[in-house]
Amino acid sequence: MAHSIKPFGGFGLGLRRQHFADFLDGDVPVDFVEVISENYMVEGGRMLRVLDQVREKHPVIIHGVSMSIGSAHGLDTDYLAKLKRLEQRVDPLWVSDHLCWTRTSAHNSHDLLPLPLTAEALDVVCGNIDQAQHALGRAMLFENPSSYLTFPEDELTEWEFLTEMTRRTGCYLLLDVNNIYVSAQNHGFSAREYLAGLSLDRVRQIHLAGHTPPQEGSGIRIDTHDHDVCDEVWELYAEVCRMLDTAKTPVATMIERDGNIPPIAEVLTELDNARGIAGEVLELA
Amino acid sequence: MELSDLQSAFMANILDDASALPAGWGTRHEAGLSIYRGNYRNAVIEALRDSFTKTREWTGEAPFKQAAINHVIAKPTASWTIDDAGEGFDATCEGFFSNAPEVAELAWLEWVMLAASSAPETQPISLTQFGEITSAFAEEDWLQLRIGLIPDLHMRFVSHDLHAIWTVEAGERPAIDLEEQRGVLVWREDERPIFQMVEPDEIVALQMLQSGKGYGEVCLALAGDDPTPDDAQAAAMRAGGLLGRWVQEGFVLGLNP
Structure with missing residues (x-):
């Protein structure tokens, strides 16, 4: 049986190389930082030293992209062992990854590939x-x-899949509001129906990010994390804040930027926007 | 279709757009798949660009990109970390830049410098410790001495002046062909991976130690075949000088490990 995760409220950033000096030399006003696990699953060197120094100042979340939790070919035990070593080094608030698959037994996509939303896939994911x-x-x-x-082959909606996944395994949710918006636009479902169908009491963290709008002739939005958060995602975030009972169960919110990374002041401005929206909702409640 | 078959077919299509689509898939799926395929290729090419900056600057952007595309197609990655995408890129460069053999040597150098940058922390012995251990050594002790080296010490022979390539200014094209092969050593000093061009006999000596040979055997090898007493004396001096340097640079983990 999985242990429970104590809620942690606050506003943070994903730690990126471009901002190392800001975090090491200054006092960045965040409540936590999130690091990409794989960047630190190494034996030694600068990355781990930076992480150790940042950890002295801030709580850390470790967030992975390569666990491949939906892989029918099973998990990579070498990967799990290295992740465990990182987890023991950092003592993070929590460890997260994505509902996706990235590997077969022979190859790795280095991208978050989609799962068919079927009973078989649910069994694989839960296992x-x-x-x-x-x-x-x-x-x-x-x-x-x-x-x-x-x-x-889909038999379930994504929110039904996630809800059943949390019920069966005791895991929690990292809600990426941008991803809901992007998928809703790409596949024509209602983002609000998605939110209403989730077990929101399992949400411990929120990601806010930007994406690339549809290019001419494509019609598909792409989750690039290299733009500012768009207005529609901010509106959806406000909706999420209204639906979550953050007074009772705090949730950690962060800006996730992976490309075209601007100076930290610009990312902190976006984080302030998130603080403002969450604060307004809490006051109204 | 079972999930494992579906994922195998999906992955095959990401790696090769000529691979057959799963049954029942149409143009809508093909459009989505092409995005995942593009993401995969872009991610690996971007990882190669990051890992091989000097190689890219030396070859120029367009030839480098073509070599990277060849590498993505010929050597799809199996590792969970995209940092491993550069594994074997020097071999790709050897084939792709066959008229510019320095490129493969440069790619090898960048690859092992990257490996050194995240190598395990080690505690080499200091010159003081070395002096304490060896102060009472008799000649026999030196001949039987085993030297434990740090694990992430990389080396090879090269035919080009990698130092000249590494430090080249934009627009310059220095002379890079070496009259005789030299050696390159790569290791990490504190947080910084560094390399040094060295004489070939140093590579021979270090490779002997890495393969488990003793200091006495290194001295013999440096003296050459049928050495005169002067040759043996010079070899012992050379070996002593090298050993002192290795301790100073932090290559030596321990003596008689």
């Missing part, structure tokens, strides 16, 4: 989550991905 949570000795968070196709 893999049980294995990962057992290996780490703690419950994990899983993030809803953006996707660019759906499968003819």
Whole structure:
């Protein structure tokens, strides 16, 4: 049985190389930082030293992109062992990854690939989550991905899949508001229906990010994390804040920027916007 | 279709757009798949650009990109970390830049410098410790001495002046062909990976130590075949000088490990 994850409220940033000096030399006004696990699953060197120094100043969340929790070919035990070593080094608030798959037994896509939303896939995901949570000795968070196709085999909606996944494994949710918006636009479902169908009490963290709007002739939004958060995502975030009972169960919110990374002041301005929206909702409540 | 078959077919299509689509998939799926395929290729090419900056600057952007595309197609990655995408890129460069063999040597150099940058922390012995351990050594002790080296010390012979390539200014094209092969050593000093061009006999000596040979055997090898007493004396001096340098640079983990 997975352990419970104590809620942690606050506003943070994803730690990126471009901002190392800001975090090491200055006092960045964040409540936590999130690091990409794989960048620090190394034996030694600068990255780990930076992480150790940042950890002295801020609580840290470790967020992975390569666990491949939806892989029918199983989890990579070498990966799990290295992740466990990082987890022991950092003592993070929590460990998260994505509802997706990235590998077969022979190859790795280095991209978050979509799962068919079927009973078989749900069994695979839940089995893999049980294995990962057992290996780490703690419950994990899983993030809803953006996707660019759906499968003819689908039997469930994504929110039904996520809800059943949390019920069966005791895992929690990292809600990426941008990803909900992108997938809703790409596949024509209602983002608000998606939110209403989730077990929101399992949400411990929120990601806010930008994406690339549809290019001419494509019609598909792409989750690039290299733009500012768009107005529609801010509106959806306000909706999420209204739906979550953050007074009772705090949720950690962060800006996730992976490309075209601006100076930290610009990202902090976006984080202030998130603080403002969440604060207004809390006051009204 | 079972999930494992679906994922195998999906992955095959990401790696090769000529691969057959799963049954029942149409143009809508093809459009989505092409985005995932593009993401995969862009991610690996971008990782190669980051890992091989000097190689890219030396070859120029367009030839480098073509070599990177060849690498993505010929050597799809199996590792969970995209940092491993550069594995074997020097071999790709050897084939792709066959008229510019320095490119493969440069790519090898960048690859092992990257490996050194995240190598495990080590505690080499200091000159003081070395002096304390060896102060009472008799000649026999030196001949039987085993030297433990740090694990992430990389080396090879090269035919081009990689230092000249590494420090080249934009627009310059220095002379890079070496009259005789030299050696390159790569290691990490504190947080910084560094390399040094060295004489070939130093590479021979270090490779002997890495393969488990003793200091006495290194001295013999440096003396050459049928050495005169002067040759043996010079080899012992050379070996002593090298050993002192290795301790100073932090290559030596321990003596008689």
